[in-house]
Amino acid sequence: MASELSDTLKSLPSHHFQDFYTLKELPESHAWKPVDDDLCPFGHHDMVAEQVPVVDLSDPTAERLIEHACRTWGVFQIINHGIPTRLLDDIESACQRLFSLPMHRKLRAAREPDGTAGYGPAVISSFFPKKLWSEGFTIFGSPLEHARQLWPNDYMKFCDIIGEYKKEMKQLAQKLTWLMLSPLGITQEDVKWAGPEGEFEGASAALQLNSYPTCPDPNRAMGLAAHTDSTLITILFQNNIAGLQVLREGFGWVTVSPIPRGLTINVGDMLHIMSNGLYPSVLHRATVNLTRHRLSVAYLFGPPWEAHVSPISKVVDSDHPPLYRAVTLREYREMRAEHFDKALSLVRLRAPN
Ligand SMILES: C=C1C[C@]23C[C@H]1CC[C@H]2[C@@]12CCC[C@@](C)(C(=O)O1)[C@H]2[C@@H]3C(=O)O
Numbered sequence: 005m006a007s008e009l010s011d012t013l014k015s016l017p018s019h020h021f022q023d024f025y026t027l028k029e030l031p032e033s034h035a036w037k038p039v040d041d042d043l044c045p046f047g048h049h050d051m052v053a054e055q056v057p058v059v060d061l062s063d064p065t066a067e068r069l070i071e072h073a074c075r076t077w078g079v080f081q082i083i084n085h086g087i088p089t090r091l092l093d094d095i096e097s098a099c100q101r102l103f104s105l106p107m108h109r110k111l112r113a114a115r116e117p118d119g120t121a122g123y124g125p126a127v128i129s130s131f132f133p134k135k136l137w138s139e140g141f142t143i144f145g146s147p148l149e150h151a152r153q154l155w156p157n158d159y160m161k162f163c164d165i166i167g168e169y170k171k172e173m174k175q176l177a178q179k180l181t182w183l184m185l186s187p188l189g190i191t192q193e194d195v196k197w198a199g200p201e202g203e204f205e206g207a208s209a210a211l212q213l214n215s216y217p218t219c220p221d222p223n224r225a226m227g228l229a230a231h232t233d234s235t236l237i238t239i240l241f242q243n244n245i246a247g248l249q250v251l252r253e254g255f256g257w258v259t260v261s262p263i264p265r266g267l268t269i270n271v272g273d274m275l276h277i278m279s280n281g282l283y284p285s286v287l288h289r290a291t292v293n294l295t296r297h298r299l300s301v302a303y304l305f306g307p308p309w310e311a312h313v314s315p316i317s318k319v320v321d322s323d324h325p326p327l328y329r330a331v332t333l334r335e336y337r338e339m340r341a342e343h344f345d346k347a348l349s350l351v352r353l354r355a356p357n
């Protein structure tokens with residue numbers, strides 16, 4: 005066991021991998037000073053009786069509610085979405101099974117220093133002076149190779165659940181994307197890269213499993229620092245433990261109360277650009293807590309890697325000139341990797357009217 009661990013560590017920047025489960029107090033490296041209210045996860049803003057909209061997808065007026073939520077919040081929760089409860093339970097167990105593995109085992113599936121898939125800290129962590137109280141596992145395509153490393157004798161269970169979850173999420177993401185675009189008058193003809201049937205063939209998709217272990221000093225720790233997603237939309241499942249907060253302009257940070265079997269949808273930067281800013285991407289973050297291990301699963305749905313994404317002509321006219329230039333997701337991810345939260349303003353053409 006010991007040699008196995010040292011072999012793994014030799015080839016990895018080991019200081020990036022923190023075993024939270026053995027820490028009895030918060031190390032300085034992870035202590036975020038609540039210098040301003042913005043950084044304090046439990047600031048008084050939570051007292052504001054503002055709630056993220058909840059949309060019942062079986063409700064005929066869902067589309068109008070979604071449009072309103074997207075224009076004002078950039079985030080909403082959905083119920084009656086058709087994802088089987090059994091599958092949500094399965095994905096939660098799969099996360100538990102993965103993150104409860106001993107560190108040396110998880111490190112076998114560690115993300116390479118310049119790679120994107122596998123186990124490790126959130127990729128955004130390098131942009132912050134303090135470390136995050138979380139670990140993640142990122143999946144592009146098939147998790148088979150990593151699963152083999154994690155469970156040499158029993159890797160198919162994990163792969164099957166991931167495969168089924170991605171398939172269900174893809175369908176839901178397609179449906180939701182059109183439900184979000186059509187109130188803006190955007191139809192299938194307007195989005196060339198969505199394909200003739202609007203099926204988003206070639207769409208990019210990733211699954212991000214997040215784990216927020218219990219934390220001895222949650223008020224000074226940050227699970228996932230504030231960010232927007234570089235997606236069209238993200239579908240988030242959380243295991244019934246509060247932690248996700250969204251920034252509502254004029255109100256501050258608002259906690260998204262978990263609804264059993266509900267899913268949270270948020271607008272990412274690609275949809276922000278396509279809608280010419282009518283649907284702003286939402287800044288969000290995750291807090292941690294003292295007694296409960298929080299898990300979340302994000303399905304990151306984006307345009308095809310090489311598709312040119314730009315403000316759709318339907319939402320552009322002489323009074324509303326395009327605010328963003330065309331950009332591919334590949335190009336945008338590169339900009340994010342270098343400039344993080346400045347990326348969106350770097351593709352901006354002019355200030356808003
Ligand atoms: C498909 C994606 C989207 C990524 C990068 C890549 C893989 C992991 C995704 C996340 C997931 C966690 C938040 C985020 C901000 C992060 O650090 O990693 C996301 C990032 C992005 O939205 O840009």
Ligand SMILES: O=C(O)CCC(=O)C(=O)O
Binds near residue numbers: 233
């Ligand atoms: O865990 C959460 O609630 C947020 C996760 C998230 O924002 C992400 O994975 O992009």
Ligand SMILES: [Fe+2]
Binds near residue numbers: 231232233238288302
């Ligand atoms: Fe996110």
